[in-house]
Amino acid sequence: DGGITQSPKYLFRKEGQNVTLSCEQNLNHDAMYWYRQDPGQGLRLIYYSQIVNDFQKGDIAEGYSVSREKKESFPLTVTSAQKNPTAFYLCASNKETGELFFGEGSRLTVL
Amino acid sequence: GEDVEQSLFLSVREGDSSVINCTYTDSSSTYLYWYKQEPGAGLQLLTYIFSNMDMKQDQRLTVLLNKKDKHLSLRIADTQTGDSAIYFCAESIKGYSTLTFGKGTMLLVSP
Numbered sequence: 348d349g350g351i352t353q354s355p356k357y358l359f360r361k362e363g364q365n366v367t368l369s370c371e372q373n374l375n376h377d378a379m380y381w382y383r384q385d386p387g388q389g390l391r392l393i394y395y396s397q398i399v400n401d402f403q404k405g406d407i408a409e410g411y412s413v414s415r416e417k418k419e420s421f422p423l424t425v426t427s428a429q430k431n432p433t434a435f436y437l438c439a440s441n442k443e444t445g446e447l448f449f450g451e452g453s454r455l456t457v458l
Numbered sequence: 459g460e461d462v463e464q465s466l467f468l469s470v471r472e473g474d475s476s477v478i479n480c481t482y483t484d485s486s487s488t489y490l491y492w493y494k495q496e497p498g499a500g501l502q503l504l505t506y507i508f509s510n511m512d513m514k515q516d517q518r519l520t521v522l523l524n525k526k527d528k529h530l531s532l533r534i535a536d537t538q539t540g541d542s543a544i545y546f547c548a549e550s551i552k553g554y555s556t557l558t559f560g561k562g563t564m565l566l567v568s569p
Contacts, residue, residue, distance in 0.1 A: 351500075380556065387466070389546065389561035390501075405556065437500055446491070447548075447557055449500035 480547030
């Protein structure tokens with residue numbers, strides 16, 4: 348079945364460590380997105396990519412990095428520069444209508 | 459700038475109708491969406507409406523759009539306990555643009 352797969356679902360990290368969250372889609376969508384979700388704050392856009400080898404910063408890109416080497420894949424690295432990384436991270440992709448399809452999310456906890 | 463506002467919480471009894479409201483500020487919005495998020499999961503698209511429509515009905519769901527007041531509502535008829543979730547309103551300007559989300563309305567359905 349077509350969809351978006353995020354891994355891992357749960358991740359624990361020590362302060363000062365970089366971690367990479369995986370996002371893979373087989374929907375043949377050109378655009379992919381990373382959102383961060385915190386309680387009571389809704390979804391905030393971290394990075395997005397509309398085409399392979401190109402990406403743009405969202406509203407809260409500081410402390411994060413991405414790559415888009417393949418259409419199907421858009422990994423997110425949470426670096427040690429991100430001061431408050433504990434959150435629920437959602438990957439999404441879309442087609443021309445703008446309708447977003449979401450993965451099941453990855454919950455990152457910094458110990 | 460773009461801004462989407464929602465009330466944070468709604469409580470109803472099983473069998474009643476639920477109405478979740480949303481206001482947006484960008485008059486250039488072309489698509490408006492309703493997403494549902496169950497605990498620990500990603501967002502699932504429920505329905506969307508084009509800005510040139512006033513109403514859209516899909517089984518138990520009715521979406522009403524008042525462009526003059528920039529007000530969007532989602533009515534769920536015969537609300538069930540399985541409808542308990544967070545509901546997000548979102549807007550986009552054109553296809554492939556990023557979506558702007560509200561902070562979500564938590565719907566609690568009691569037996």
